[in-house]
Amino acid sequence: MEKAYQPKEVEDRLYHSWEQDGAFEGHPDAEKPAYSIVIPPPNVTGVLTMGHVLNNTIQDILARRARQQGHSVLWLPGTDHAGIATQTKVEQQLRKEGKSKYDLGREGFLEHAKEWRDKHGGIILKQLRKLGCSCDWKRTVHTLDPDYSKAVLEAFVRLFKNGYVYRGKRMVNWCPVSRTALSDEEVIMKPQNGKLYKIRYELVDSPGEYLEVSTTRPETIMGDVALAIHPQDERWPSLQGRKVRRPLQPAEIPIVADDAVEKDFGTGMLKITPAHDPLDFEIGRRHDLEIIDVFHEDGTLNELAGPDFAGMDRFEARKATVEKLREQGDLIDEEDHANNVGFSERADVPIEPRLSEQWFLRYPRVEEAKRAVAEGFIRYFPNRWSKTYLHWLENIQDWCISRQLWWGHRIPVWYRKGEDPKDPQNWHVSVDGPDDPENWEQDDDVLDTWASSWLWPIATMGWPDESAMKQQGLDYFYPTSALVTGPDIIFFWVARMIMAGLEFKGEPLDPKSVLSDEEIRKRIPFRDVYFTGIIRDDKGRKMSKSLGNSPDPLDLIEKYGADGLRHGIMSIAPKGQDIRFSEERIEQGRNFCNKLWNVSRFRLMADESGAQPSVEEILQRIDPAHLNQDDHAILLRLVQTLDEVDRLYVEYEFNSALQSIYRFFWNDLCDWYVENSKSRMRGGEGKETCLAVQDICLRQVLLLLHPVAPFITEELWDVLGFAGGKSIQWVNPGNGQDLANLIEARGIVLEDRALEEMLAIRELVTSMRALKADRNLANNNRVEFFYLAEEEKAEVLTRHTSSVLSSVGAAALNRVEEAPAGMPALVTAYGSVYMDLASGIDVDAEKARLSKELESLIKVIASIENKLGNASFTEKAPQQVVDGARKQLAENQKKKQETEDALGALA
RNA sequence: GGACGGCUAGCUCAGUUGGUUAGAGCGACUGGUUUACACCCAGUAGGUCACAGGUUCGAGUCCUGUGCCGUCCA
Numbered sequence: 001m002e003k004a005y006q007p008k009e010v011e012d013r014l015y016h017s018w019e020q021d022g023a024f025e026g027h028p029d030a031e032k033p034a035y036s037i038v039i040p041p042p043n044v045t046g047v048l049t050m051g052h053v054l055n056n057t058i059q060d061i062l063a064r065r066a067r068q069q070g071h072s073v074l075w076l077p078g079t080d081h082a083g084i085a086t087q088t089k090v091e092q093q094l095r096k097e098g099k100s101k102y103d104l105g106r107e108g109f110l111e112h113a114k115e116w117r118d119k120h121g122g123i124i125l126k127q128l129r130k131l132g133c134s135c136d137w138k139r140t141v142h143t144l145d146p147d148y149s150k151a152v153l154e155a156f157v158r159l160f161k162n163g164y165v166y167r168g169k170r171m172v173n174w175c176p177v178s179r180t181a182l183s184d185e186e187v188i189m190k191p192q193n194g195k196l197y198k199i200r201y202e203l204v205d206s207p208g209e210y211l212e213v214s215t216t217r218p219e220t221i222m223g224d225v226a227l228a229i230h231p232q233d234e235r236w237p238s239l240q241g242r243k244v245r246r247p248l249q250p251a252e253i254p255i256v257a258d259d260a261v262e263k264d265f266g267t268g269m270l271k272i273t274p275a276h277d278p279l280d281f282e283i284g285r286r287h288d289l290e291i292i293d294v295f296h297e298d299g300t301l302n303e304l305a306g307p308d309f310a311g312m313d314r315f316e317a318r319k320a321t322v323e324k325l326r327e328q329g330d331l332i333d334e335e336d337h338a339n340n341v342g343f344s345e346r347a348d349v350p351i352e353p354r355l356s357e358q359w360f361l362r363y364p365r366v367e368e369a370k371r372a373v374a375e376g377f378i379r380y381f382p383n384r385w386s387k388t389y390l391h392w393l394e395n396i397q398d399w400c401i402s403r404q405l406w407w408g409h410r411i412p413v414w415y416r417k418g419e420d421p422k423d424p425q426n427w428h429v430s431v432d433g434p435d436d437p438e439n440w441e442q443d444d445d446v447l448d449t450w451a452s453s454w455l456w457p458i459a460t461m462g463w464p465d466e467s468a469m470k471q472q473g474l475d476y477f478y479p480t481s482a483l484v485t486g487p488d489i490i491f492f493w494v495a496r497m498i499m500a501g502l503e504f505k506g507e508p509l510d511p512k513s514v515l516s517d518e519e520i521r522k523r524i525p526f527r528d529v530y531f532t533g534i535i536r537d538d539k540g541r542k543m544s545k546s547l548g549n550s551p552d553p554l555d556l557i558e559k560y561g562a563d564g565l566r567h568g569i570m571s572i573a574p575k576g577q578d579i580r581f582s583e584e585r586i587e588q589g590r591n592f593c594n595k596l597w598n599v600s601r602f603r604l605m606a607d608e609s610g611a612q613p614s615v616e617e618i619l620q621r622i623d624p625a626h627l628n629q630d631d632h633a634i635l636l637r638l639v640q641t642l643d644e645v646d647r648l649y650v651e652y653e654f655n656s657a658l659q660s661i662y663r664f665f666w667n668d669l670c671d672w673y674v675e676n677s678k679s680r681m682r683g684g685e686g687k688e689t690c691l692a693v694q695d696i697c698l699r700q701v702l703l704l705l706h707p708v709a710p711f712i713t714e715e716l717w718d719v720l721g722f723a724g725g726k727s728i729q730w731v732n733p734g735n736g737q738d739l740a741n742l743i744e745a746r747g748i749v750l751e752d753r754a755l756e757e758m759l760a761i762r763e764l765v766t767s768m769r770a771l772k773a774d775r776n777l778a779n780n781n782r783v784e785f786f787y788l789a790e791e792e793k794a795e796v797l798t799r800h801t802s803s804v805l806s807s808v809g810a811a812a813l814n815r816v817e818e819a820p821a822g823m824p825a826l827v828t829a830y831g832s833v834y835m836d837l838a839s840g841i842d843v844d845a846e847k848a849r850l851s852k853e854l855e856s857l858i859k860v861i862a863s864i865e866n867k868l869g870n871a872s873f874t875e876k877a878p879q880q881v882v883d884g885a886r887k888q889l890a891e892n893q894k895k896k897q898e899t900e901d902a903l904g905a906l907a
Numbered sequence: 908g909g910a911c912g913g914c915u916a917g918c919u920c921a922g923u924u925g926g927u928u929a930g931a932g933c934g935a936c937u938g939g940u941u942u943a944c945a946c947c948c949a950g951u952a953g954g955u956c957a958c959a960g961g962u963u964c965g966a967g968u969c970c971u972g973u974g975c976c977g978u979c980c981a
Binding site for chain 1: 923937938944950951978979
């Protein structure tokens with residue numbers, strides 16, 4: 001074996017062989033319980049980020065653990081066509097070539113985009129393989145695949161037929177860069193420092209008299225069609241019905257009264273621009289006002305803005321209109337003003353409220369979606385996210401699902417040529433289109449990407465095609481077992497998948513029907529949802545490509561190995577908390593792998609014939625006569641650890657599970673058991689038994705660790721001889737009881753007190769080492785010690801003397817009846833040890849040290865005595881707590897006595 | 908403005924139903940190549956658990972309020 005673990009070769013070789021063996025393939029198997037996960041599909045042209053590493057490592061852990069436990073596992077991978085993101089990238093590329101999408105035309109552009117996708121897409125799926133992800137790659141799905149597209153259109157058609165989908169002219173969020181409508185969820189509110197302008201409007205019937213209006217958007221004044229006041233505002237007793245003159249693009253506009261006006265904001269008077277503000281739009285509708293849209297779709301001003309401003313960009317126009325108003329004397333005041341502005345999620349520019357014709361969806365199954373989570377059919381980890389989810393559903397708004405893009409699923413609605421497209425009489429809505437296509441024109445828009453990905457759990461498994469569903473095992477694998485995703489897409493994706501599952505999985509539903517609990521259980525897309533934290537950099541900022549603060553995971557794999565990366569990231573990922581990234585933790589992950597490698601190496605050096613595949617076989621090598629307290633203790637700890645880890649995996653407490661494995665492996669097994677075993681390796685007699693115990697421990701550690709570190713565990717599984725031709729992927733680690741039963745069946749009774757003894761002996765050894773270290777004595781300096789303790793404890797110590805001597809690096813440990821004079825000492829719960837120094841000691845320093853110790857003991861004793869002296873404590877506290885305190889008091893009093901003895905012996 | 912989360916050792920974080928003297932890793936310091944591992948071993952130092960009240964025999968843990976940081980929704 002190599003002296004250090006070399007991940008690279010192992011990873012490539014093993015991944016290849018796993019794939020070759022079809023280990024990741026998920027098939028329905030009536031003999032086994034199903035376990036399934038659908039991957040949150042990354043953008044097809046995306047590259048692996050630390051967020052993906054976290055997210056997919058968790059999914060892989062779940063999948064691999066389930067495989068070990070005998071489930072038939074499907075982890076279904078795929079990619080998302082990511083409408084706006086991908087189209088933007090392709091358009092940018094075209095622009096570099098001096099072309100626009102219009103040069104290519106719709107068909108040509110789509111051809112081009114597909115080529116681009118095929119060339120640059122799917123990189124991330126290759127990267128996931130490097131990470132070790134055990135996805136069933138044969139079942140990779142892309143949201144623009146023909147079958148998937150059909151499912152998307154089918155869903156639209158069904159929703160339309162059931163009256164959930166409608167078309168309407170509404171105020172929508174418009175992105176002037178992407179030139180498309182967006183859903184509310186795609187708008188990000190950001191606080192901005194702008195200006196509040198006070199502008200005067202002249203009263204038509206009273207020249208020279210002005211009204212003052214505050215606005216943040218002077219560039220829309222040309223679209224003003226009224227001023228509005230609150231009907232109960234006493235400041236303006238007689239304005240209603242009168243007119244003012246619009247200061248730009250002059251025209252006479254009315255003054256209206258409306259309850260929606262905020263009396264306290266600005267001057268209490270509002271300019272009404274129905275085309276450019278949702279509230280103004282509502283007010284305009286109530287008062288039957290005209291709508292003047294002064295913008296083009298790209299955010300430049302149009303001819304209605306007048307010759308002074310037409311063609312200008314909206315931000316430029318803001319400055320220009322202010323300037324013009326100033327010249328005219330109509331600008332009264334301007335002041336700094338902080339407000340929230342909606343930004344386009346993708347293009348990161350302020351969105352424009354814009355009136356346009358769009359398709360909307362009234363969500364189906366909202367009530368059942370609430371029940372699904374509120375009543376626990378779907379469990380959220382951590383549960384607090386259910387509150388966020390429910391709050392959103394309580395306030396749900398219709399979903400604008402049409403996008404003015406080409407890259408996506410084209411809306412399956414056709415309009416009869418030459419007829420009024422607004423009249424539903426002239427619509428054809430179907431998946432395959434009309435039989436006489438020459439007489440029809442298809443809608444230009446495509447569907448929001450999320451209106452395809454919300455079908456992910458069903459459409460990746462053949463829905464709506466009956467035979468495909470059967471073949472792909474939808475009924476076997478659905479509902480999927482767990483979904484692992486970030487809380488940032490709880491509305492975009494999680495909530496919508498739940499509604500889509502409830503609506504579409506199973507028999508078609510009447511819109512007025514209400515699902516029973518039983519139906520909800522069958523239709524939900526997943527049972528558990530695990531929300532990961534967000535990965536931040538060392539300064540606490542979100543890792544993002546634009547900030548350039550995210551390391552490339554592939555570099556990290558190169559440097560520390562995939563297992564090291566996985567182990568590192570999982571060890572710092574507490575459930576549902578944000579994660580502060582630190583490369584040191586990844587390094588620790590690599591170190592852990594190396595430790596595992598080396599202890600295995602040590603094991604084989606002792607006996608290169610290796611181990612046997614089953615615990616039963618290994619147990620046969622144990623000679624009960626040679627089984628010592630150390631063996632008992634480590635096996636007990638192993639049983640404990642197996643139970644603990646089992647429980648923690650079930651609760652998605654991955655970092656705690658890892659910590660538990662780490663503690664057992666590194667502290668108990670390597671630092672203590674294996675170190676102690678070295679003398680037995682030499683001695684001969686207990687060697688075989690000791691190696692067998694080591695083998696059981698190593699075997700179980702590898703099994704427990706395999707989901708987190710699949711490569712090194714599979715490699716060592718084979719190297720150490722546990723495999724016997726069977727991959728570690730298919731072997732169940734079992735829980736503590738399982739192992740305890742096997743040990744018992746071999747006729748071995750584990751003694752519980754062995755653990756306690758071992759801990760006491762460890763404390764003693766630590767004290768002895770500290771005595772040496774304090775005086776800078778080398779480990780191999782064989783000093784003599786004396787030991788002072790009562791009979792019972794001395795007896796235990798005698799049984800462990802040889803291992804204590806070798807652990808400490810001591811020549812002797814002799815029992816004495818009273819404190820030997822002039823020696824440095826340490827007092828433990830198990831007695832006092834004195835170190836015999838050949839050279840003299842610094843009496844003052846020793847006194848100081850022991851006095852300090854004594855002082856703290858006195859404090860502790862006082863505090864316990866105080867507690868026990870309190871009648872209400874002894875009466876009200878549980879008996880075991882009171883007993884514990886008494887025991888503790890006794891121990892400390894003894895320690896105090898011994899410390900005083902040691903002090904006395906110094907003088 | 909509302910909701911949620913965080914505040915524990917120099918740093919990053921554990922700490923499950925309240926119950927011994929609050930833990931780990933990293934970093935710092937001291938010493939060390941003994942049959943695996945310097946990606947290692949042994950040891951040492953370092954904490955008024957954000958603050959203020961309250962409940963309790965007992966609070967890092969429960970309650971109320973305050974502050975700062977972060978996220979989401981208006």
